[in-house]
Amino acid sequence: DVVMTQSPLSLPVTLGQPASISCKSSQGLVYSDGSTYLNWFQQRPGQSPRRLIYKVSNRDSGVPDRFSGSGSGTDFTLEISRVEAEDVGIYYCMQATHWPPTFGQGTKVEIK
Amino acid sequence: EMQLLESGGGVVQPGGSLRLSCAASGVTFSSYAMSWVRQAPGKGLEWVSGIGGSGGNIKYADSVKGRFTISRDNSKNTLHLQMNSLGVEDTAIYYCVTGITMKDWGQGTLVTVSS
Numbered sequence: 001d002v003v004m005t006q007s008p009l010s011l012p013v014t015l016g017q018p019a020s021i022s023c024k025s026s027q028g029l030v031y032s033d034g035s036t037y038l039n040w041f042q043q044r045p046g047q048s049p050r051r052l053i054y055k056v057s058n059r060d061s062g063v064p065d066r067f068s069g070s071g072s073g074t075d076f077t078l079e080i081s082r083v084e085a086e087d088v089g090i091y092y093c094m095q096a097t098h099w100p101p102t103f104g105q106g107t108k109v110e111i112k
Numbered sequence: 113e114m115q116l117l118e119s120g121g122g123v124v125q126p127g128g129s130l131r132l133s134c135a136a137s138g139v140t141f142s143s144y145a146m147s148w149v150r151q152a153p154g155k156g157l158e159w160v161s162g163i164g165g166s167g168g169n170i171k172y173a174d175s176v177k178g179r180f181t182i183s184r185d186n187s188k189n190t191l192h193l194q195m196n197s198l199g200v201e202d203t204a205i206y207y208c209v210t211g212i213t214m215k216d217w218g219q220g221t222l223v224t225v226s227s
């Protein structure tokens with residue numbers, strides 16, 4: 001299985017400041033169709049996960065533009081340009097290029 | 113956007129069985145592959161099983177293969193997960209999600225395996 005490794009696992013951030021989460025895969029994530037199936041999810045406390053970003057850099061409908069995704073190959077990043085209180089939660093990367101789909105361990109974002 | 117509502121969770125003894133259901137609405141259900149994803153208490157996310165829109169292309173995680181069976185009834189817009197030979201390691205919230213892109217999630221149903 002493809003191993004997804006996130007860092008850091010805990011990320012204290014000051015309100016209004018940027019935040020960045022890294023996700024590294026044990027294999028390249030380019031599928032045979034040329035797409036890279038790397039998604040990011042947000043799980044707020046007590047809620048179901050919610051997809052934020054699909055195929056590396058595409059924001060889902062309703063996701064604020066302060067969230068952005070980037071990367072290629074085996075290295076990917078989720079960035080929050082200015083953290084707001086509602087961004088507190090756990091963030092997961094997930095690959096769906098190789099079978100089975102696998103998730104990173106999660107990064108807990110909290111306010112300092 | 114697909115709305116998903118899981119049911120069927122509960123407390124079961126080790127070795128027991130449960131059948132989870134997921135009712136879908138808002139889109140043409142049969143057009144979508146579906147998956148189950150679980151989350152053990154305080155832990156991360158684990159894909160469990162997936163099924164194609166027409167009911168084929170069924171796959172399982174190694175951790176549940178031979179014990180769990182995924183199925184769907186497109187006439188009732190419903191997804192199922194039959195879970196047999198449950199162990200304490202199966203204790204988790206089980207989420208119904210769209211395919212492996214996982215755009216839409218239900219609220220989850222809690223399965224607790226305990227004696």
